[in-house]
Amino acid sequence: MQKLELTVSAIRAESPLIRSLQLCAASGDPLPAFSPGSHLQVHIPGLSDTRNYSLISFEPSERGFEAPQHYLLGVRLEESSSGGSRFMHGLAVGDRITVLGPKNDFPLHAPEPAEAPIVLIAGGIGITPIAAMANALQAAGRPWVLHYSGRSRDQLAFVAELAALGGAALHLHADDDPASRLDIGALLSALAPSQHLYVCGPKGMIDALIEGAKTRGWPADRIHFELFTTAKPVSGDQAFEVELRQSGKTLTVPANKTILEVLESEGCDPMYDCKRGECGVCTATVLEGTPDHRDYFLSEAEKASGKMIQICISRAKSARLVLDL
Numbered sequence: 322m323q324k325l326e327l328t329v330s331a332i333r334a335e336s337p338l339i340r341s342l343q344l345c346a347a348s349g350d351p352l353p354a355f356s357p358g359s360h361l362q363v364h365i366p367g368l369s370d371t372r373n374y375s376l377i378s379f380e381p382s383e384r385g386f387e388a389p390q391h392y393l394l395g396v397r398l399e400e401s402s403s404g405g406s407r408f409m410h411g412l413a414v415g416d417r418i419t420v421l422g423p424k425n426d427f428p429l430h431a432p433e434p435a436e437a438p439i440v441l442i443a444g445g446i447g448i449t450p451i452a453a454m455a456n457a458l459q460a461a462g463r464p465w466v467l468h469y470s471g472r473s474r475d476q477l478a479f480v481a482e483l484a485a486l487g488g489a490a491l492h493l494h495a496d497d498d499p500a501s502r503l504d505i506g507a508l509l510s511a512l513a514p515s516q517h518l519y520v521c522g523p524k525g526m527i528d529a530l531i532e533g534a535k536t537r538g539w540p541a542d543r544i545h546f547e548l549f550t551t552a553k554p555v556s557g558d559q560a561f562e563v564e565l566r567q568s569g570k571t572l573t574v575p576a577n578k579t580i581l582e583v584l585e586s587e588g589c590d591p592m593y594d595c596k597r598g599e600c601g602v603c604t605a606t607v608l609e610g611t612p613d614h615r616d617y618f619l620s621e622a623e624k625a626s627g628k629m630i631q632i633c634i635s636r637a638k639s640a641r642l643v644l645d646l
């Protein structure tokens with residue numbers, strides 16, 4: 322991935338909690354091309370790892386992806402921010418940031434000409450990669466529909482741009498409005514399992530969509546998703562012990578930390594990438610104990626075997642796990 326020095330060239334409030342940041346090359350040069358679903362890894366001063374923010378484009382042609390004059394990010398201020406969103410919301414026009422990318426872990430496949438509309442589904446700030454996909458599909462003349470859901474209507478960002486882009490293809494949903502609240506089961510029942518689904522949002526939305534789609538006969542290769550957050554504690558999470566058999570260490574993983582975070586804080590150097598249980602890079606072999614699988618990478622059979630675990634997100638059902646690390 323390339324390292325880029327970018328200058329904040331514009332900032333706009335898109336909702337009470339979401340602001341957009343327009344970024345230009347500090348050198349004034351054109352920016353590297355990106356594909357819909359791509360993100361930037363932003364270096365946050367004082368934090369050891371980067372934060373990912375998806376690239377948006379509302380440019381009316383494919384040039385917005387091929388030769389962007391600027392990048393556009395949407396950032397939600399998180400209540401429990403560990404520093405990333407607070408830093409991004411503290412930036413002013415003229416400030417400089419360092420990023421890596423663009424990188425795409427959520428690519429949009431090239432639809433066949435006669436294919437039924439691609440179904441895009443976004444929850445909250447998950448709209449950012451989905452908006453880029455909508456724009457790319459529109460620019461390519463491919464049919465799409467977008468279901469965009471938030472806690473309330475005023476929490477939805479980029480609505481004017483999306484409406485201008487999609488017209489009747491845009492469906493807005495608000496949790497606090499029974500008339501428009503997104504009903505994933507009803508939505509899926511009205512679609513055909515041959516339609517590609519692209520969803521970005523919170524874990525509950527993604528889990529409901531995967532489950533609902535599987536039940537209705539969707540092939541796995543037509544369900545595409547990206548979580549917009551890394552692992553979050555779930556109510557009832559408990560601390561557990563992890564023994565690293567090769568290193569001879571035994572560590573405690575508290576309820577509010579992942580195995581990966583504990584390993585890093587102890588000076589270990591585990592492999593990882595997405596930190597969302599999607600990429601598979603952090604897979605570890607389980608020698609003893611029962612994993613509590615929370616990832617989207619392992620198959621159902623692999624999860625049932627209990628022999629592997631994604632240490633960036635999964636936890637333990639037993640009081641102790643022994644890993645081959």
Ligand code: FES
Binds near residue numbers: 595604
């Ligand atoms: S880092 Fe990607 S699955 Fe754990």
